[in-house]
Amino acid sequence: GLPATPPPVLSERRKTRQLHVGPVGVGSDYPISVQSMTTTNTADVNATLQQIAELTAAGCDIVRVACPSADDAEALPAIASKSQIPVIADIHFQPKYVFAAIEAGCAAVRVNPGNIKKFDDKVAEIARAAKDHGTPIRIGVNAGSLDKRLMEKYGKATPEALAESALWEASLFAEHDFHDLKISVKHNDPVVMVRAYEILAEQCDYPLHLGVTEAGPAFQGTIKSAVAFGALLRQGIGDTIRVSLSAPPVEEVKVGAQILQSLNLRPRKLEIVSCPSCGRAQVDVYKLADEVTAGLEGMEVPLRVAVMGCVVNGPGEAREADLGVASGNGKGQIFVKGEVIKTVPEHQIVETLIEEAMRIAEETGEA
Numbered sequence: 159g160l161p162a163t164p165p166p167v168l169s170e171r172r173k174t175r176q177l178h179v180g181p182v183g184v185g186s187d188y189p190i191s192v193q194s195m196t197t198t199n200t201a202d203v204n205a206t207l208q209q210i211a212e213l214t215a216a217g218c219d220i221v222r223v224a225c226p227s228a229d230d231a232e233a234l235p236a237i238a239s240k241s242q243i244p245v246i247a248d249i250h251f252q253p254k255y256v257f258a259a260i261e262a263g264c265a266a267v268r269v270n271p272g273n274i275k276k277f278d279d280k281v282a283e284i285a286r287a288a289k290d291h292g293t294p295i296r297i298g299v300n301a302g303s304l305d306k307r308l309m310e311k312y313g314k315a316t317p318e319a320l321a322e323s324a325l326w327e328a329s330l331f332a333e334h335d336f337h338d339l340k341i342s343v344k345h346n347d348p349v350v351m352v353r354a355y356e357i358l359a360e361q362c363d364y365p366l367h368l369g370v371t372e373a374g375p376a377f378q379g380t381i382k383s384a385v386a387f388g389a390l391l392r393q394g395i396g397d398t399i400r401v402s403l404s405a406p407p408v409e410e411v412k413v414g415a416q417i418l419q420s421l422n423l424r425p426r427k428l429e430i431v432s433c434p435s436c437g438r439a440q441v442d443v444y445k446l447a448d449e450v451t452a453g454l455e456g457m458e459v460p461l462r463v464a465v466m467g468c469v470v471n472g473p474g475e476a477r478e479a480d481l482g483v484a485s486g487n488g489k490g491q492i493f494v495k496g497e498v499i500k501t502v503p504e505h506q507i508v509e510t511l512i513e514e515a516m517r518i519a520e521e522t523g524e525a
C-alpha cells in the first residue's frame with residue numbers, strides 16, 4: 159500500500175540524551191512512553207505481577223513499584239524478571255534498597271534526593287553500581303520532600319527550587335561520569351510544575367519524566383495532568399509521562415495514553431466523535447455514545463466513529479469518520495465513509511455499528 163503519512167504534531171521534540179529503560183528507549187529519538195505505579199504490596203509478587211499485566215494490557219509502557227521494606231526488596235528479582243514491561247524501583251529513605259534494586263535487575267531506579275539522608279555522599283557509590291549494571295537512574299524531585307537547603311534558600315518549593323535541586327543532583331552524577339539520568343520535578347500545582355520543567359528544559363539535555371503529583375481524584379487529576387502536559391508537550395518537552403490519580407492505576411494509563419493520542423504523539427485507536435447533544439436531539443446521545451464505546455472497546459484497528467444526535471452535523475462529521483450514525487425519529491442513519499449505507503431502527507444502532515466496525519477492521523487488516 160501507500161506509505162502512511164504521519165499525522166501532524168504541534169511541535170518537534172526537545173533534543174535530549176537517549177537512554178534505555180529495559181527495552182524501552184527514552185528520549186527524543188523514541189516515542190513518549192506512559193508510566194504508572196502499582197498499588198499492591200510489592201512483596202506480594204503474584205498480586206503485583208497481576209496488576210502489572212492489567213497495566214500492560216491498558217497500554218502502560220513502564221511500571222514503577224514502591225520498595226519501602228526489605229520484603230519488597232526481596233520481591234524485586236521475581237517481579238523484574240517476570241513483568242512484561244520494564245520495572246522501575248521507587249526508593250525513598252533507604253539507600254541500601256537502591257543497590258538491592260540494581261542488583262535485582264530492575265530496569266531503572268527512581269531516587270528522591272530530598273528523602274535520602276546525605277544523598278550527595280552516596281552519589282559516587284550509586285553511580286558506580288548503576289554503571290556496572292547499565293541501570294538508568296531517575297532523579298525524582300518532589301515538592302513535598304524538597305531538599306532542606308533549597309527550602310531554606312527559596313522559602314518554598316518554587317519552580318526554581320525544584321529545578322535547582324534536580325540539576326544539582328544531576329551534576330553530582332555527572333562528576334562521576336554518570337549520565338544515564340532522567341529527571342522529574344513534580345508539584346501539585348500545574349503552573350509551578352510547568353515552569354519548573356521549562357527551566358529544566360532550558361538548562362539540561364536529560365530526558366524528562368512529566369508528572370503533576372497528588373493531582374487528586376480522577377476528574378480533577380485528569381484535567382490538571384492534561385493541561386500541564388499539554389502546555390509542555392506543545393513545546394516538545396516530555397519523554398515519559400505519568401498521570402497521578404487517586405484512582406486505580408489502569409485509569410492513569412488510560413488517561414496518559416489518551417493525552418498522547420490527542421496530540422498525535424501515539425497512534426490513535428478507537429476515537430468516538432460524539433456530539434454534546436442539544437434541544438434538537440431525538441435520541442439519548444450520552445447513552446448511545448457510551449454503548450458504542452463499550453461495544454467497540456479493545457479494537458486494535460484505528461477507527462473514528464461519529465455518534466450524532468441528529469442529522470444537522472451528522473453527515474458532515476460522519477464523512478470525516480470511518481463510521482457514523484445520525485439519529486432521529488426512532489431511527490439511525492448509518493454512514494460509512496460519509497455515505498448512508500442503511501437506516502436501522504434505534505434499538506439496532508449499536509449492533510449495526512459494531513458489525514460495520516468489525517467489517518472495516520477486517521478489510522483494513524487485509525489491505
Ligand code: SF4
Pocket residue numbers: 433434435436437438439440466467468469470471472
Ligand atoms: Fe444537537 Fe444534532 Fe449537533 Fe447533536 S448533532 S449537538 S443533536 S444539532
